[in-house]
Amino acid sequence: xxxxSGVLEQLKSRFGERSWDYSEFHQNQRLVVAAELCFSVLExxxxxxxxxxxxxxTCVDYLHYRGAxxxxxxxxxxxxxxTGQRLIVRAFLNEPDLKIPSVVPLWEGANWLxxxxxDMYGIEFTGHPDLRRILLPxxxxxxxxxxxxxxxxxxxxxxxxxITRGEG
Amino acid sequence: MxxxxxxxxxxxxxxxxxxLNFGPQHPATHTTLRLVLQIEGETVVGAIxxxxxxxxxxxxxxxxxxxxxxxxxxxxxxxxxxxANNVAWHQAVxxxxxxxxxxxxxxxxxxxxxxxxxxxxxxxxxxxxxDTGAFTAFLYAFNQREVLYGIFETLCGARFTTSYSRVGxxxxxxxxxxxxxxxxxxxxxxxxxxxxxxLLNRNRIFVERTKGIGILTKEQAINRSVTGPIAxxxxxxxxxxxxxxxxxxxxxDFKVICSNGGDCFHRYLVRMLExxxxxKIVEQAINNLPEGPVNVDPEERAILPSKDKVYNxxxxxxxxxxxxxxxxxxxxxxxxxxxAIEAPNxxxxxxxxxDGSDKAYRARCxxxxxxxxxxxxxxxxxxxxxxxxxxxxxxxxxxxxxxx
Numbered sequence: 001x002x003x004x005s006g007v008l009e010q011l012k013s014r015f016g017e018r019s020w021d022y023s024e025f026h027q028n029q030r031l032v033v034a035a036e037l038c039f040s041v042l043e044x045x046x047x048x049x050x051x052x053x054x055x056x057x058t059c060v061d062y063l064h065y066r067g068a069x070x071x072x073x074x075x076x077x078x079x080x081x082x083t084g085q086r087l088i089v090r091a092f093l094n095e096p097d098l099k100i101p102s103v104v105p106l107w108e109g110a111n112w113l114x115x116x117x118x119d120m121y122g123i124e125f126t127g128h129p130d131l132r133r134i135l136l137p138x139x140x141x142x143x144x145x146x147x148x149x150x151x152x153x154x155x156x157x158x159x160x161x162x163i164t165r166g167e168g
Numbered sequence: 169m170x171x172x173x174x175x176x177x178x179x180x181x182x183x184x185x186x187x188l189n190f191g192p193q194h195p196a197t198h199t200t201l202r203l204v205l206q207i208e209g210e211t212v213v214g215a216i217x218x219x220x221x222x223x224x225x226x227x228x229x230x231x232x233x234x235x236x237x238x239x240x241x242x243x244x245x246x247x248x249x250x251x252a253n254n255v256a257w258h259q260a261v262x263x264x265x266x267x268x269x270x271x272x273x274x275x276x277x278x279x280x281x282x283x284x285x286x287x288x289x290x291x292x293x294x295x296x297x298x299d300t301g302a303f304t305a306f307l308y309a310f311n312q313r314e315v316l317y318g319i320f321e322t323l324c325g326a327r328f329t330t331s332y333s334r335v336g337x338x339x340x341x342x343x344x345x346x347x348x349x350x351x352x353x354x355x356x357x358x359x360x361x362x363x364x365x366x367l368l369n370r371n372r373i374f375v376e377r378t379k380g381i382g383i384l385t386k387e388q389a390i391n392r393s394v395t396g397p398i399a400x401x402x403x404x405x406x407x408x409x410x411x412x413x414x415x416x417x418x419x420x421d422f423k424v425i426c427s428n429g430g431d432c433f434h435r436y437l438v439r440m441l442e443x444x445x446x447x448k449i450v451e452q453a454i455n456n457l458p459e460g461p462v463n464v465d466p467e468e469r470a471i472l473p474s475k476d477k478v479y480n481x482x483x484x485x486x487x488x489x490x491x492x493x494x495x496x497x498x499x500x501x502x503x504x505x506x507x508a509i510e511a512p513n514x515x516x517x518x519x520x521x522x523d524g525s526d527k528a529y530r531a532r533c534x535x536x537x538x539x540x541x542x543x544x545x546x547x548x549x550x551x552x553x554x555x556x557x558x559x560x561x562x563x564x565x566x567x568x569x570x571x572x
Contacts, residue, residue, distance in 0.1 A: 025503055025504070026505055027263060027412075027505075028505055028506055030504075052391070053393060055393060055395075055508075055515065055534065056393075056532075056534045058519055058532045060504075060530045060532075061530075065529060066502070066523065066524075075504075075519060075532075077506060077519075077534075081390055081404060084411050107391055107392075107393065108392050109391065109392040109393030109394075109539060109542070111542060112538065112539065112541075112542040113539070116538075136223065137220070144225065151228060151229075151231075151232055
């Protein structure tokens with residue numbers, strides 16, 4: 001685990017102490033921020049603190065999670081390739097306002113990662129250059145990784161239109 | 169999965185520009201993926217990757233299988249190097265729970281992860297050579313993969329879908345026969361390896377078709393989240409085995425291979441030299457394989473006690489029953505954790521959300537191939553159709569990892 005105290009100092013002087021919450025668990029160093037602040041914190045981390053690589057963007061649906069207050073938790077994992085510092089930035093979203101600014105302007109690598117989150121959870125990334133479904137067909141209804149979507153699906157496979165070949 | 173092509177009026181004005189569908193079933197894609205290429209004469213002016221043909225919902229399945237069952241799914245995520253995926257998954261689970269593995273287990277996992285790297289790089293270099301007109305090297309490489317399959321079969325009974333690791337240990341301990349076979353492989357491999365490099369490194373057709381093709385700069389590589397051999401071929405000096413040492417990697421002497429070339433040829437070179445470094449690690453590990461238990465203590469409630477203990481001691485019997493009971497057995501803490509290993513293709517990580525039960529609440533996989541395939545349109549700009557296969561081969565796209 002690489003020391004992050006310098007980064008935390010910088011965050012404190014830029015955003016104050018109230019707006020973020022830092023914690024550690026085993027090898028992970030995590031930061032929870034408000035959804036409105038998420039983009040500016042990530043921008044600050046990239047441009048000032050040198051977190052130049054985005055490792056992953058993903059989402060967790062906390063619908064049935066014991067003790068959870070919010071529905072969706074977005075997870076950004078960022079890495080400083082020079083110092084090896086890693087930080088997991090999390091922000092929470094609730095229905096009906098499932099919108100968060102896209103980080104594609106900061107890291108181009110976010111393009112497909114955010115499209116996958118949109119495809120599986122229906123989170124809208126505002127400002128994304130090409131927000132379409134990526135793994136599922138365009139006409140698909142619903143978001144399969146949400147917890148209210150059943151494992152066996154909603155009959156998409158069984159109700160598939162059958163094309164019969166002509167006789168002879 | 170609809171595909172956006174250029175605006176219609178543009179197409180009307182430029183009727184010399186046409187669209188070529190590459191895949192989803194094409195011998196040179198090697199896996200099921202589709203590319204829509206916009207072509208002017210021989211030159212590719214636009215490329216749109218279209219994925220999702222294999223989407224099987226692995227992450228959704230991960231929320232319904234317990235930590236040991238899910239290892240069988242991780243095999244299917246990457247059929248080129250399944251053992252590396254097994255190791256990555258259980259490493260993530262163990263670091264979520266906070267289990268410390270015995271030395272012998274760590275060494276065996278290192279050996280397997282490195283053999284998986286060798287087998288992955290042999291395939292990706294061989295297939296790239298095959299697509300760019302050097303057929304023989306592919307056969308030499310595949311023959312060695314056959315030997316590796318044999319070794320894996322000796323170890324766990326499966327050639328392809330190994331599912332070898334368990335939370336806190338392994339399915340079986342390594343047998344003397346396995347150790348003998350690995351030692352034999354370490355001895356025999358350098359001869360074939362040098363034959364492959366002699367067939368390719370100065371092969372004029374191969375070099376001309378790959379040098380200067382599909383260039384990725386260091387800035388682009390970092391900005392686009394690229395990891396693994398592709399990033400190292402572009403001058404990003406990062407390797408998780410050195411930067412965040414896991415398992416027993418600090419015990420071994422090896423180099424991280426980097427290059428500033430950034431083109432297909434240098435990606436090939438980096439992979440070939442990595443094979444050499446991997447073999448060094450395997451040699452050191454197999455010669456210094458520690459004795460002792462291969463699984464964590466049964467008191468950790470992660471792994472079943474040995475049959476001898478179960479049948480002959482009351483404590484063993486009680487532990488056995490507790491481990492198989494869903495409310496007394498292995499329980500991950502109610503917490504979230506991300507951990508990654510340096511898989512053959514790059515950083516393969518799992519973000520696991522535990523909810524206090526024996527199943528993951530969310531099992532997110534960070535797939536390197538998925539991230540690397542997003543580079544393809546930019547790498548292809550201005551090259552010809554025949555370069556498509558060289559770039560695809562050098563990216564080593566594995567469709568099951570794309571779609572998960």
